[in-house]
Amino acid sequence: MIVKVNNLVKRYKELIALEHFNMEVEEGEILGLLGPNGCGKTTAINCILSLLNFDKGEIEIFGKKMTPNSYDIKKQIGVVPQEVSVFENLTVRENIDYFCGLYVEDKVTRKQYVEEAIEFVGLKDYVKFYPNKLSGGLKRRLNIACGIAHKPKLIFLDEPTVAVDAQSRNFILDGIKRLNQEGSTIIYTTHYLEEAEMICKRIIIMDNGKNLVSGTNEELKAMITTTEKIVVGFSVIKDETVQKLRKIPHVIDIEKREDDYIIKFENGLNNLSNLLEFIKENNLTYTKLYSQLPTLNDVFLELTGKELRD
Numbered sequence: 274m275i276v277k278v279n280n281l282v283k284r285y286k287e288l289i290a291l292e293h294f295n296m297e298v299e300e301g302e303i304l305g306l307l308g309p310n311g312c313g314k315t316t317a318i319n320c321i322l323s324l325l326n327f328d329k330g331e332i333e334i335f336g337k338k339m340t341p342n343s344y345d346i347k348k349q350i351g352v353v354p355q356e357v358s359v360f361e362n363l364t365v366r367e368n369i370d371y372f373c374g375l376y377v378e379d380k381v382t383r384k385q386y387v388e389e390a391i392e393f394v395g396l397k398d399y400v401k402f403y404p405n406k407l408s409g410g411l412k413r414r415l416n417i418a419c420g421i422a423h424k425p426k427l428i429f430l431d432e433p434t435v436a437v438d439a440q441s442r443n444f445i446l447d448g449i450k451r452l453n454q455e456g457s458t459i460i461y462t463t464h465y466l467e468e469a470e471m472i473c474k475r476i477i478i479m480d481n482g483k484n485l486v487s488g489t490n491e492e493l494k495a496m497i498t499t500t501e502k503i504v505v506g507f508s509v510i511k512d513e514t515v516q517k518l519r520k521i522p523h524v525i526d527i528e529k530r531e532d533d534y535i536i537k538f539e540n541g542l543n544n545l546s547n548l549l550e551f552i553k554e555n556n557l558t559y560t561k562l563y564s565q566l567p568t569l570n571d572v573f574l575e576l577t578g579k580e581l582r583d
């Protein structure tokens with residue numbers, strides 16, 4: 274186990290931000306730490322990194338107790354914080370060199386690492402730029418380069434794709450997968466579910482400072498009763514027909530979202546053909562109709578009654 278967090282409790286005065294939070298991370302995995310805004314993700318990361326004091330609990334990294342003075346452990350950790358944290362008066366290369374220099378003393382190795390990090394985040398054409406001349410997406414890439422240039426074994430990324438354009442987002446996600454393939458263990462916090470589904474091997478979902486559930490993407494989806502969702506945009510439909518829709522075999526819920534009806538089914542065969550038959554029998558017309566598998570948002574919704582996404 275590369276990280277072990279046991280019964281972590283953190284209070285900000287009366288507010289309990291973490292209430293017996295637990296987390297275990299195995300070497301080589303990308304672990305997704307998911308949860309709605311304010312559920313305690315950043316607090317958990319900051320406690321794990323000894324940047325914040327906590328009230329109760331134990332934290333071990335690489336099998337050793339983590340303390341604010343554990344420099345031997347910190348050297349092997351990379352942190353990409355939520356807020357871009359770079360020096361405005363240093364260029365791209367100087368920033369990366371500064372952060373790398375905190376951990377890598379040998380000048381030749383450091384130079385090589387800095388160039389590799391620049392290449393890795395695709396900032397070769399911007400090395401002489403100051404941060405305020407970079408777009409939001411490129412600044413985020415610089416933030417990542419500063420956190421990973423020293424080739425850490427364990428990397429914490431706290432919502433690294435917030436407010437970035439689609440191109441930089443894909444670049445960042447691919448980069449995280451590459452870092453993992455090259456041997457780093459990754460802890461990735463996000464409230465973007467699609468991202469967690471795309472890159473994480475295992476996911477912990479938090480709510481109100483506590484663990485809600487954990488498992489692989491497939492394991493989490495197997496925890497809920499919804500197994501299929503069919504989205505239909507009916508041209509016109511009466512309320513009483515919607516009530517009749519609920520009687521189709523295996524329908525467990527119908528949700529109206531804008532002009533669409535999202536019909537949720539539990540395990541069962543032929544859901545789509547049963548629905549099409551119903552549409553024919555009732556002379557209904559539709560503008561769209563497609564089937565979807567449940568998402569992590571459905572998992573959260575079914576377990577808590579709340580939406581996870583913004």
Ligand SMILES: Nc1ncnc2c1ncn2[C@@H]1O[C@H](COP(=O)(O)OP(=O)(O)OP(=O)(O)O)[C@@H](O)[C@H]1O
Nearest residue numbers: 285288290308309310311312313314315316317464
């Ligand atoms: N320094 C602080 N003082 C008081 N309360 C705080 C402080 N930092 C965080 N909180 C509160 O603690 C709770 C957890 O916040 P935290 O930032 O850890 O959540 P989060 O899951 O990382 O949210 P987000 O996704 O918005 O960053 C929230 O209710 C937040 O308002």
